[in-house]
Amino acid sequence: MAHPVDAGGSWASRAAERLAAAGYRLGGARAAVLDLLDEQPCALTAYEIEAALRGRGRAVGRASVYRVLDELDELGLVTRVELGQSQARYEPARPDHHHHHLVCERCGAVVPFDDAGLERAIDALSRRADFDVHGHDIVLRGACAACRGSLS
Numbered sequence: 368m369a370h371p372v373d374a375g376g377s378w379a380s381r382a383a384e385r386l387a388a389a390g391y392r393l394g395g396a397r398a399a400v401l402d403l404l405d406e407q408p409c410a411l412t413a414y415e416i417e418a419a420l421r422g423r424g425r426a427v428g429r430a431s432v433y434r435v436l437d438e439l440d441e442l443g444l445v446t447r448v449e450l451g452q453s454q455a456r457y458e459p460a461r462p463d464h465h466h467h468h469l470v471c472e473r474c475g476a477v478v479p480f481d482d483a484g485l486e487r488a489i490d491a492l493s494r495r496a497d498f499d500v501h502g503h504d505i506v507l508r509g510a511c512a513a514c515r516g517s518l519s
């Protein structure tokens with residue numbers, strides 16, 4: 368039995384192991400979604416996943432994309448990112464990596480960021496509040512440089 372946290376391998380190979388351990392066969396749809404998500408710097412919607420897979424000749428139907436995302440979500444392998452947009456986004460849950468999001472309210476662009484000072488401030492706040500904080504999501508909304516530039 369493989370150890371659940373293999374410090375080596377990619378996120379996709381760890382996710383494939385966890386899916387197999389949960390009784391899922393790694394068919395073409397699951398493998399295609401895992402490979403695609405593993406390459407992303409940030410979260411994608413199911414629609415974007417479907418379009419990207421079609422673009423690389425690994426077409427997977429929308430229903431299958433949703434099913435695979437549900438499986439991954441249930442196993443804690445992806446993070447569901449709610450940015451107040453019409454569709455949820457999903458990104459690989461990586462224990463060693465953590466980021467937050469800037470969202471453009473005009474074009475919908477999503478930009479990942481991380482900031483050590485922000486993380487330290489949250490740690491300090493949780494101590495001050497005597498609260499055992501297990502997680503946090505930070506979304507900053509506004510206008511991206513391209514949209515600001517297009518304003519007259």
Ligand SMILES: [Zn+2]
Nearest residue numbers: 409410458479
């Ligand atoms: Zn992200």
Ligand SMILES: [Zn+2]
Nearest residue numbers: 471474511514
């Ligand atoms: Zn924008």
